[in-house]
Amino acid sequence: MALKKVGFFFEFSADAHRSQLESLMRTVPHSREQDIVAYLSAGKNFGVVPLTQFDNQIDPPKSLGEIVLVSDGEWIWPTSLTYFVQTYHIDLPEQFVEHMSSHNWRMSEQIEVEAQLIEGHVEL
Numbered sequence: 001m002a003l004k005k006v007g008f009f010f011e012f013s014a015d016a017h018r019s020q021l022e023s024l025m026r027t028v029p030h031s032r033e034q035d036i037v038a039y040l041s042a043g044k045n046f047g048v049v050p051l052t053q054f055d056n057q058i059d060p061p062k063s064l065g066e067i068v069l070v071s072d073g074e075w076i077w078p079t080s081l082t083y084f085v086q087t088y089h090i091d092l093p094e095q096f097v098e099h100m101s102s103h104n105w106r107m108s109e110q111i112e113v114e115a116q117l118i119e120g121h122v123e124l
Contacts, residue, residue, distance in 0.1 A: 003071055003074065003075060003076040004074060004075045004076070004095075004096070005075075005076055005077070006075055006076075006077045006081065006092060006093060006096050007077040007078055007080070007081030007084065007092075008077075008078065009021060009053075009078075009080075009084070010049070010051060010053045010054075010067055010078065010080070014054070014056045014061070017054075017056045018056050018057060021056075021057055021084065021088060021090065022057075024088075024090040024091045025088045025089065025090055026088075026089040026090065026091060027089070028089065029089045030085075030089065030091075030092075030097075032097075032101070032105065033085065033086075033089065035100070035105035036085055036092065036097070036100060036105070037082055037085055037086055038105065039072075039100045039103075039105050039106070039107060040070075040077065040079075040081055040082040040085065041079075041082050042106075042107035043070025043071055043072055043077065043079070043107065044070060044071055044072070044073070044107070044111050045068065045069075045070055046069040046070055046071045046076055047068075047069050048066055048067065048068050048069070049066075049067035049068075049069065049078075050066075051066075051067050052064075052065065052066060052067070053065065053066070053067045053078060053080045055083070055084075055087070057088065064080045064083055065080075067079075067080065071111070072099075072103075072107055072108070072111060073108070073111040074099065075096055075099065
């Protein structure tokens, strides 16, 4: 089963990154934002992308450090997604929010993340 990607803003140019985030920004947090942040923070390590992630919403852009990917076995996201949810209260795909809710906002302890290619990426 292919992992479902969310929050891969680093794949966009700086301008596209800004535009994408602006379209997802909310003025108020999601009613379950704390639960969402806890779930995102508990993802199991999947790997590291040899790039640095930036917050391009501010000038000069803020470095968020290396891109670490985490997963719950069904979805995959960079750890920086937590930052964007907390800072900009971005909307996440409803399917992902429902998935987190259906797991009572808790990451399973029994998750095994198998090495696999992520859609749109090339094996080296």
